[in-house]
Amino acid sequence: MTVAIAITELRKTYANGFEALKGISLEVEQGDFFALLGPNGAGKSTTIGVISTLVNKTGGSVEVFGRNVDTHIFETKLDFGVVPQEVNFSQFERVKDIVLTQAGYYGLPRALANKRCEKYLRKLGLWEKRNDQSRSLSGGMKRRLMIARALIHEPRLLILDEPTAGVDIELRRSMWEFLTEINESGTTIILTTHYLEEAEQLCRNIAIIDKGRIVENTSMKQLLSELDSQVYIIDTSNDLTGKFEQIAGTEYELTGVTYQPVDEHCIEVTITAGVQLNSVFKIMEALDVKVLAMRNKSNRLEQLFISKLSQNQ
Amino acid sequence: MSKTAMFSNHKYIAFETIVIKEVRRFSRIWLQTLVPPVITIGLYFVIFGNLVGRRIGNMGGYDYMDFIVPGLIMMSVIQNSYSNVVSSFFSHKFQRSIEELLVSPVPNYIILLGFIVGGMARGLAVGGIVTAVAILFGGLTIESPLITLSVILLTSTVFSMAGFINAIFANSFDDISIIPTFVLTPLIYLGGVFYSIQLLPPFWQTVSGLNPIFYMVNTFRYGILGSSDVDVYWAFIILSVLIAVLFTACIWLLRNGRGLRS
Ligand SMILES: Nc1ncnc2c1ncn2[C@@H]1O[C@H](COP(=O)(O)OP(=O)(O)O)[C@@H](O)[C@H]1O
Numbered sequence: 001m002t003v004a005i006a007i008t009e010l011r012k013t014y015a016n017g018f019e020a021l022k023g024i025s026l027e028v029e030q031g032d033f034f035a036l037l038g039p040n041g042a043g044k045s046t047t048i049g050v051i052s053t054l055v056n057k058t059g060g061s062v063e064v065f066g067r068n069v070d071t072h073i074f075e076t077k078l079d080f081g082v083v084p085q086e087v088n089f090s091q092f093e094r095v096k097d098i099v100l101t102q103a104g105y106y107g108l109p110r111a112l113a114n115k116r117c118e119k120y121l122r123k124l125g126l127w128e129k130r131n132d133q134s135r136s137l138s139g140g141m142k143r144r145l146m147i148a149r150a151l152i153h154e155p156r157l158l159i160l161d162e163p164t165a166g167v168d169i170e171l172r173r174s175m176w177e178f179l180t181e182i183n184e185s186g187t188t189i190i191l192t193t194h195y196l197e198e199a200e201q202l203c204r205n206i207a208i209i210d211k212g213r214i215v216e217n218t219s220m221k222q223l224l225s226e227l228d229s230q231v232y233i234i235d236t237s238n239d240l241t242g243k244f245e246q247i248a249g250t251e252y253e254l255t256g257v258t259y260q261p262v263d264e265h266c267i268e269v270t271i272t273a274g275v276q277l278n279s280v281f282k283i284m285e286a287l288d289v290k291v292l293a294m295r296n297k298s299n300r301l302e303q304l305f306i307s308k309l310s311q312n313q
Numbered sequence: 314m315s316k317t318a319m320f321s322n323h324k325y326i327a328f329e330t331i332v333i334k335e336v337r338r339f340s341r342i343w344l345q346t347l348v349p350p351v352i353t354i355g356l357y358f359v360i361f362g363n364l365v366g367r368r369i370g371n372m373g374g375y376d377y378m379d380f381i382v383p384g385l386i387m388m389s390v391i392q393n394s395y396s397n398v399v400s401s402f403f404s405h406k407f408q409r410s411i412e413e414l415l416v417s418p419v420p421n422y423i424i425l426l427g428f429i430v431g432g433m434a435r436g437l438a439v440g441g442i443v444t445a446v447a448i449l450f451g452g453l454t455i456e457s458p459l460i461t462l463s464v465i466l467l468t469s470t471v472f473s474m475a476g477f478i479n480a481i482f483a484n485s486f487d488d489i490s491i492i493p494t495f496v497l498t499p500l501i502y503l504g505g506v507f508y509s510i511q512l513l514p515p516f517w518q519t520v521s522g523l524n525p526i527f528y529m530v531n532t533f534r535y536g537i538l539g540s541s542d543v544d545v546y547w548a549f550i551i552l553s554v555l556i557a558v559l560f561t562a563c564i565w566l567l568r569n570g571r572g573l574r575s
Pocket residue numbers: 014015016018020038039040041042043044045046047575
């Protein structure tokens with residue numbers, strides 16, 4: 001398996017003395033869809049800054065497809081594209097010119113640059129806007145323009161720093177689809193995010209970063225399997241007032257299952273891994289509770305995330 | 314097309330891209346970049362050349378109007394080369410679009426050359442328009458085209474790089490107008506644009522000799538009129554040394570990431 005990027009013992013102390021990276025190591029394989037997840041200020045952008053050479057590292061090394069970025073600047077830079085967290089194109093340039101200028105920086109001949117510019121602006125829904133000044137674009141469009149710009153030299157590795165921060169739900173979904181598509185066509189993707197849902201939906205492997213340290217580096221699947229309990233919200237047609245408070249100590253009590261009323265028709269049930277859902281339904285049946293709907297409470301991953309971070313005190 | 318073939322002339326394409334972008338920038342805002350210097354210099358022609366100049370009569374052996382034309386052309390080239398690079402590079406920093414270049418595989422010397430040529434393009438564009446205006450006001454014959462052209466190109470290079478260094482150190486829009494106002498303009502005005510140093514007492518003649526712009530203006534005047542206050546060889550030596558020193562400084566600053574990389 002080819003390694004797309006290998007980061008070893010990366011350290012960064014900023015000029016003001018702040019230690020933003022305290023020796024992080026990561027490896028991302030070619031073809032992977034990798035999430036670097038962490039709260040604000042964890043060091044995600046700093047890590048990407050070091051890879052893209054905008055931040056001078058204090059120690060450690062970065063290799064892209066087996067080549068050291070310090071000694072092979074030219075080749076490694078052709079291999080990756082970066083979508084930064086903050087807008088960093090000229091607000092007065094036209095959309096098309098921003099993408100074509102980038103193509104020029106990467107040495108693309110004019111004809112090829114024009115062809116790719118059209119291809120990626122179309123793919124990202126910006127072709128109609130190609131002659132507009134970039135400052136007239138909406139936030140989501142600006143983000144997509146930066147993605148088109150990062151893809152113009154068709155890098156093997158695409159790095160995105162919080163690509164969906166501040167982007168509305170609908171747009172976020174379409175961006176996820178787009179990223180999934182280019183990942184499936186062979187581009188390795190690394191994205192940073194502080195949205196757990198994003199990492200869960202998109203990524204196969206994940207590293208959690210906090211206060212300049214990697215606190216977890218595993219597959220998404222493995223991480224999810226660490227969840228030792230699931231929380232369900234159950235809607236019923238009965239009035240539940242008092243019903244579940246009384247079952248402690250009775251035959252209806254189940255080990256590993258706890259109840260938390262939400263309102264008179266709705267209850268939150270926490271079920272420890274290993275307990276069968278059937279047994280919960282049997283209790284409902286016995287209590288003559290009619291279940292109308294049941295859904296997974298989605299913050300379970302968040303709880304895990306928070307517990308990982310609290311271990312890093 | 315193989316990847317290596319595709320990128321074999323990468324550096325040239327990148328250079329051309331920067332130059333085109335720079336020219337596009339100052340052309341797009343031509344009302345701010347091309348028109349004001351032409352109006353200012355046109356007024357100098359009218360006021361100093363025609364109105365006041367007629368009373369002054371002779372300067373350094375020439376009609377006053379003929380005497381100041383080379384100085385005013387040089388002044389516009391110096392100011393506009395400097396101004397183009399300092400404002401363009403600083404606004405790239407300010408808008409963070411400089412990151413596009415810093416993240417890309419463009420080598421530092423190509424970045425620098427691109428901005429220098431962009432600055433020269435504006436300096437020469439304005440210089441060209443001013444020359445055309447001067448011709449309208451009474452004609453212009455050039456004694457030595459070779460000296461005229463080479464001194465203008467070298468001077469433009471020097472001030473493009475000076476503007477580049479100013480932009481690297483600048484943290485605000487104030488910082489990009491301080492040097493032009495407090496250093497560049499006085500040096501230009503005291504550099505013999507409007508008078509021959511023969512008018513000055515010996516002490517001030519010696520002081521003028523420390524001003525590099527004095528040599529550039531006078532060599533340019535020599536190219537056009539055929540006589541000058543200075544030895545033209547000195548001017549070319551000074552220009553060459555300045556170019557070497559400034560180029561090295563710019564490359565060193567870029568490599569260090571001063572003001573660009575954290
Ligand atoms: N230029 C800088 N100088 C000093 N500290 C910085 C600088 N940039 C970032 N930091 C600090 O480094 C830490 C990590 O920042 P960053 O990498 O941007 O975090 P993230 O992207 O994970 O939100 C933060 O505490 C931030 O304040």
